[in-house]
Amino acid sequence: MSNDDIFGSEYVNNTGDTSSAQKKSEVKSLLKEPVKEEDMEKYGTSKPRRVLIKATITNG
Amino acid sequence: MVKVKTTKVSRISQGDIVKDFEHIEYVSEKSGNIEVSKIVFPLAIVLTQDCDLAQDYMYRWSKTSTKNEDKWLMSVIMAPIYNVEHVYTGEHLSDIGMSMTPINRRRTPGDNLRKNETPRYHYLEFPASTAIPPSAIDFKHYFSANVAYLKKHKSKLFACQISDLYREDISQRFASYLSRIGLP
Numbered sequence: 001m002s003n004d005d006i007f008g009s010e011y012v013n014n015t016g017d018t019s020s021a022q023k024k025s026e027v028k029s030l031l032k033e034p035v036k037e038e039d040m041e042k043y044g045t046s047k048p049r050r051v052l053i054k055a056t057i058t059n060g
Numbered sequence: 061m062v063k064v065k066t067t068k069v070s071r072i073s074q075g076d077i078v079k080d081f082e083h084i085e086y087v088s089e090k091s092g093n094i095e096v097s098k099i100v101f102p103l104a105i106v107l108t109q110d111c112d113l114a115q116d117y118m119y120r121w122s123k124t125s126t127k128n129e130d131k132w133l134m135s136v137i138m139a140p141i142y143n144v145e146h147v148y149t150g151e152h153l154s155d156i157g158m159s160m161t162p163i164n165r166r167r168t169p170g171d172n173l174r175k176n177e178t179p180r181y182h183y184l185e186f187p188a189s190t191a192i193p194p195s196a197i198d199f200k201h202y203f204s205a206n207v208a209y210l211k212k213h214k215s216k217l218f219a220c221q222i223s224d225l226y227r228e229d230i231s232q233r234f235a236s237y238l239s240r241i242g243l244p
Contacts, residue, residue, distance in 0.1 A: 046102040047146060050156045051082075053096040 061185045063223040071117045072136060072210055074110035075227030077192075078217035079103055081138070083203050099156060103141040103219065105197055106210075107234050108133065110227075116207060135204035139234070144173070144183065144194045179237045182230050190220050197230065199237040 064077075081104040085097040106113075115131040146152035148170065150162035163169045172178045173196065182197040222230065 047143075047152055047155045048099050048101045048140060050085075051098050051100060053094075053098075055094045055096075057092040057094065 061187060062226040064187060064190055064220040065223055066190065066220050068215055068218050070121075070211070070214070072106060072108075072113050072207070072214060073221055074106055074108060074113060074231060075222035076106040076214070077103055077141065077219045077221065078106075078210070078214065079219045081205070081217060083138075083205070101140045102143075103192065103195065104138045105141055105222070105230070107137040107139055107202065107231060109231070117211075120207070121211070133207050136207055136210055137202055138205050139197050139199055139202040141184070141192075141195045141197050144196045147173075147181070147196050147198075176233065179233070179240065182233055184222075186220075192219065197234075199234050202234070202238075 079102060081101045083099045083101060083104075085099060086095075087097075088095045112131075112133060113136070116133040119126045119129065119131040142152040147160070148163050148165040150160040153160055163173055169178070173181050174183050176183055180198065180200050182199065184192075184195050184197065186192040186195070221227075
């Protein structure tokens with residue numbers, strides 16, 4: 001029987017790690033570098049909003 | 061929890077999450093009076109297939125000349141990402157005058173949403189470093205964005221990118237939701 005790996009290694013090696021971060025390490029890194037308050041407010045509390053722009057052409 | 065990339069690249073990719081994205085509802089002009097209505101989504105995700113985006117980028121922006129514009133896209137498919145706490149209460153669109161059906165977080169509907177067993181929504185938990193709270197993509201609210209506009213503003217708007225596998229999971233569920241058949 002051949003010892004050759006039937007799976008090409010090129011794709012596997014190029015893929016990189018796909019596992020998500022562990023919660024424990026996430027907490028550690030967060031304690032070292034807390035999220036800025038402005039970022040928490042921006043992403044955590046905002047909702048979609050409608051903006052209406054009205055203009056008049058004066059030199060049309 | 062999903063895995064994300066925070067490295068900015070100029071190309072638009074599937075799974076890119078952008079912040080404060082402006083979706084034009086309509087533009088009208090009458091007797092010299094112009095009205096533009098837009099919805100600003102705090103977060104939105106790119107759902108267009110990544111191979112299409114890659115080809116569009118290569119044909120549209122690369123310096124090497126191409127025979128034609130065959131691979132150019134007309135638009136990019138996007139979907140809003142809502143704070144799941146707002147989705148539970150049904151108030152995530154209250155600022156634009158829309159009331160949504162609440163989802164009881166402590167009962168089966170809430171469990172199903174978090175387990176991604178509700179076809180309409182895709183639940184996401186982000187790493188703490190990305191500063192995005194647990195959220196839900198609403199596939200029903202998908203919209204399109206101009207490719208050149210998104211490319212031009214991506215560096216300013218970029219929040220993070222959902223990594224491979226996780227984004228493909230989202231893409232699969234979106235395609236499945238879009239192609240659903242309502243049986244009598």
